[in-house]
Amino acid sequence: MSAPGVTDRNTITIERAFDIEGRSLWTDARRRLVKNKAALTSIIVLSIIALMAIAVPFVWPYGYADIDYGNIACAPDWWPGVDVTCRAGGYHIFGMDQNGRDLFIRVLYGARVSLAVGVVATLVSLLIGVTYGAVAGFVGGRLDELMMRFVDVLYSLPFIFFVIILMVVFNQNFFLLFVAIGAVEWLTMARIVRGQTLSIKQKEFIEAARAAGVGTFANIRHHVIPNVLGPVVVYVTLTIPTVILAESFLSFLGLGVQDPLTSWGVLIADGKDHMETAPWMLIFPALFMAVTLFCFNFIGDGLRDALDPKDR
């Protein structure tokens, strides 16, 4: 319980601080990120893809599972090749797949699945990795050694094999896909956070907090984690594409999402089987996926430059 006077004084100081335009690490970083053309373009492109994935299925005339038997594997109207067997007509701007389904809407549903898996699995890895790394680094000593040795052991496991086995064992449960991939990806995050925590632990403000009687976990939550967020944010933007790749890899092998639901990996696998007669089935999903992965990588690079104090 603090005296009312103290609270008042704090409020005043905070208000005053807002009057002066602050240049915190984050405002600075945002300014520099916006200046970075590649990163800014990537953010815009990615937003467009995400918005399309969310909104277009509501207004598009075809569903992702609607089958048109008259138009199996037909080319879009504008396709330049002359030797295509048939043209789809209508609004099938990306052509049709091998079952006569509209490819455009399927690519967008693939985007939904891939992006959702990417974000959710990354959040899972973030939660595990940050907690684990911060606790190991902050507590230190025996516990730290034990925890990081465990990470080392897991590191040397060929993890994709475990994900594959998991997917087989539990019959391609969609929910499990998130958990399995997230549980694989937290290791690097834990190492990064631990390293950062070790250096932050030495700072005076932590010592001050400890002297003021702040407990270990409160200290980690209020003082350590906010200060390790920089490298973590960078790593998150680089983890999302890795996760999207992992999911597509599983789907490509037939172990991910199941028909009629789709993901970019499934679409690419189908496209590969029909690439001689219907190359659009390979090109469009591959293009969407490549562009998305590009964007995330550019944003990650941009963030790293923006948050790197050495560049100031």
Add this chain to the structure above:
Amino acid sequence: MWPYAIRRVLGAVPTLFIIIALTFFMMHIAPGGPFDAQRHLPPEIEHNVRAAYNLDKPVWEQFALYLGNLLHGDLGPSYKNHDFTVTQLIAVGLPVSARLGFSAIILAIVLGISLGTIAALNQNKATDYGVMGLAMIGITIPTFVTAPVLALIFGIYGLHFFGYDFFLPAGGWNGGALANMILPVTVLALPQIAIISRLVRGSMVEVLRSNYVRTARAKGLPNHIVIFRHALRAALLPVVSYLGPAIAGLLTGSLIVETIFGIPGIGRYFVEGAINRDYTLVMGVVICYAAFVILLNLVADILYALLDPRVRFA
């Protein structure tokens, strides 16, 4: 060095044990066994089949039996490829996979280092941007896209020069003929070339600015000696420590490449085995891969210490 190596090898034993235990129990808590999907057998026969494969015993006992056999180098019979033991299957597949992976890693190292060095020497010029742009493409476009696309271009459409047609086989192994190896090795090596060239460029740029390189130049040493003898040696350190993850990446890639190009290596066994619930085959392949990763990580660590005199064997 030797005490360090021996300690590391001993340290790998618990890791291997964890891998074996995890895989074993994961496969055994799976709903549905390897003999479920087929037509129903009379109960007596089914009982005999299960007894023959020790599947009627408690899981713990099965695990103990498996470990015991493993110590004698016996990976058990394959559940699905009848009349073959897992050891026999791996003995057929491993040389193929090893040859594929080894060629890919050599290609990746050679090309990656050359491209990275070239980019670093032309920092912020068109060559640099070109190489790094290609590297970005190599990193972001996954193996399962490059494999079919390259197979389509070189295997099916073919290349046409001066009235001649050049075709590469789009699949098959043919006993490891050079023509059959070109496409899979390229596809497998591409992402690693990209990553290694980025690593080399980054560290080379930094090393070229360092004091000892300036000293070497000030001494009047010719450019190529400064680059190859002084700078490159230090710039290669990140590559050596990347070798561990690179090998893991190659293994993952080999699952895809072997499946797409129809190469009879152990990666394809793994995918087929996992889908068919061929427990023993999957276990065998995982153990094999894990042992490989651990061994090569050890080699990478020793190489690192040999290259960098600041690192001591601790």
